[in-house]
Amino acid sequence: MSATLPATLHLGYSFCPNDTFIFYALSHGRVAAPLPVQEVLEDVQTLNDWATQARLPMTKISYRAYFSVMKDYVALRSGGALGRGVGPLIVAKAGSGAAELGDLNGRTVLSPGALTTAELLLRIVYPEVKIVRVRYDEVMPAVERGELNGQKIDAGLIIHESRFTYRQHGLVKLLDLGAWWEAETGLPLPLGAILVRRDLPADTRWALNEAVRSSLDYAWANPAEPKGYIRQHALEMSDEVMQAHIDLYVNEFSSDVGEEGERAVQELYRRAVAAGAVEESGLPLFVEPA
Numbered sequence: 548m549s550a551t552l553p554a555t556l557h558l559g560y561s562f563c564p565n566d567t568f569i570f571y572a573l574s575h576g577r578v579a580a581p582l583p584v585q586e587v588l589e590d591v592q593t594l595n596d597w598a599t600q601a602r603l604p605m606t607k608i609s610y611r612a613y614f615s616v617m618k619d620y621v622a623l624r625s626g627g628a629l630g631r632g633v634g635p636l637i638v639a640k641a642g643s644g645a646a647e648l649g650d651l652n653g654r655t656v657l658s659p660g661a662l663t664t665a666e667l668l669l670r671i672v673y674p675e676v677k678i679v680r681v682r683y684d685e686v687m688p689a690v691e692r693g694e695l696n697g698q699k700i701d702a703g704l705i706i707h708e709s710r711f712t713y714r715q716h717g718l719v720k721l722l723d724l725g726a727w728w729e730a731e732t733g734l735p736l737p738l739g740a741i742l743v744r745r746d747l748p749a750d751t752r753w754a755l756n757e758a759v760r761s762s763l764d765y766a767w768a769n770p771a772e773p774k775g776y777i778r779q780h781a782l783e784m785s786d787e788v789m790q791a792h793i794d795l796y797v798n799e800f801s802s803d804v805g806e807e808g809e810r811a812v813q814e815l816y817r818r819a820v821a822a823g824a825v826e827e828s829g830l831p832l833f834v835e836p837a
Contacts, residue, residue, distance in 0.1 A: 552582060552751065559587045559594045559606035560741075562780040563707055564789045565796035566607055569626055571773035572765035573758055581754040588780060591739065592660035592682065599662075604744045605755060610737040612662035614816055614825040619744060621752065622804075622812075622833050626741035626759040629800040629808050634725015634736050635665035636710050638718040639702040640693055651676050651721070657690060657703040659683035664738050664815070665704050668724040671822055683707060684782075691716045711788045734811040735800060743834065750837035763802055804833065 558574065560566040567588075572578045574586040587603060595612035597603060601619040613622060637656065652675035658666045660680060669676060679695060683706055689695040690703035702721055705713055713720070725736045741759060743752050766773050781789050800808045812832055820827045 552747070553604060555583045555585050556580075556605055556755075557587050557603050558584050559589060559597065559603045561591050561594065561607055562588055562782065563591075563796075564777050564781055564784070564792040565628060565801075567777045567780050568766050568773055568793050568797055569759070569763050569801060571762070571776050573762035575776070577765050578758060578761040580758040581751050584758075590682065592663065595660060595662040598742065601744065604747065606742050607739055608742050609660075609662060609664045609739050610812060610815055611664040611667040611819065611824070613740050613742060614819050615662065616742070617828045617830050617832075619746075620742035621745050621831065622740040622742055623752075623756040623759055624804045624833050625756050625763065625802060627737070627801060627804060627808075628739040628796045629735045629737045629804065629811060630796065630798050631729055631735050632725060633738060633795055634723055634728060635663075635668065635704055635706045636713065636723055637669070637702050637721040638687070638690060638705055638713050639721050640690055641717050641719045651702060653677065654701040655679060655699060657681055657686045657695065657700055659686055659704060659706055663706065664736075665706050665724065667815075667819055667822070667824055668728060669704055670824070671818060672722070672724065672727060674822075683709070687713060687716045687718060690718060708784055708788055708792050711791055732811070732814055734814055735808060737808070737812045737815050738796075740812075745830075748837075749835075752834045753837045756834050760802060763797070809833065 560570050573584055594606050595608055598606055598608050598616045651673045655677045658678045658680045686703040686705055687709055689700055694700055728736045743755055819825045
């Protein structure tokens with residue numbers, strides 16, 4: 548049964564420059580949409596948690612979280628984050644001795660959230676790792692201190708803009724989980740997807756996919772226009788880091804996941820099922836033209 552269309556569609560996405568770049572035109576009425584859109588900006592972990600409650604009709608989410616909410620949501624082909632050289636990093640404090648650990652099984656690693664793709668990859672590589680969870684922007688300061696609430700921290704899992712700034716915190720890279728994934732599979736790494744509720748009409752789901760694609764096309768064609776909106780939500784990021792973030796995470800897979808991107812998502816899903824992180828579902832992973 549299809550849901551009744553809301554008067555306004557609440558769209559959840561993060562404060563990160565790649566999201567505000569992609570969704571600027573859609574949230575500001577610069578491109579056509581099947582119904583009015585109101586942005587709801589939150590950190591990705593909050594959006595992941597909200598999706599388990601099916602709180603928003605359309606939302607950004609990590610692919611790991613998507614695999615747990617497939618009964619309620621389906622991924623758009625546009626607007627997501629996949630790519631090469633985009634993976635989460637495991638970092639440690641320089642000079643702490645952690646850089647020589649090698650195997651992190653049995654060690655304590657900070658994670659930005661149970662439903663992040665980053666933590667799924669960490670668990671696949673190090674199944675016996677001890678995980679402590681904090682908000683993503685709290686990971687680097689705790690690793691720099693070497694402790695959290697009196698507990699010794701060996702390393703941290705960083706995402707988003709942190710991959711550009713971790714050296715400023717006196718941290719060193721132990722492992723690039725994206726590089727590990729690429730070497731292991733030969734595929735781009737799926738990070739985040741844009742979901743719509745499965746009970747929305749099929750033509751509305753596809754129209755929203757096309758609206759997101761148009762929003763990205765608008766941003767690419769008018770890159771100066773969304774800069775004020777991006778800056779407003781970019782916290783203390785420098786302009787250089789802000790642009791590097793967009794350049795890294797917004798690519799051809801953001802326009803359309805494509806055949807290779809689909810294979811990458813299917814492989815991540817297969818490994819998540821094999822690891823016991825999620826149950827297998829026979830539902831399609833992506834929207835299709837109505």
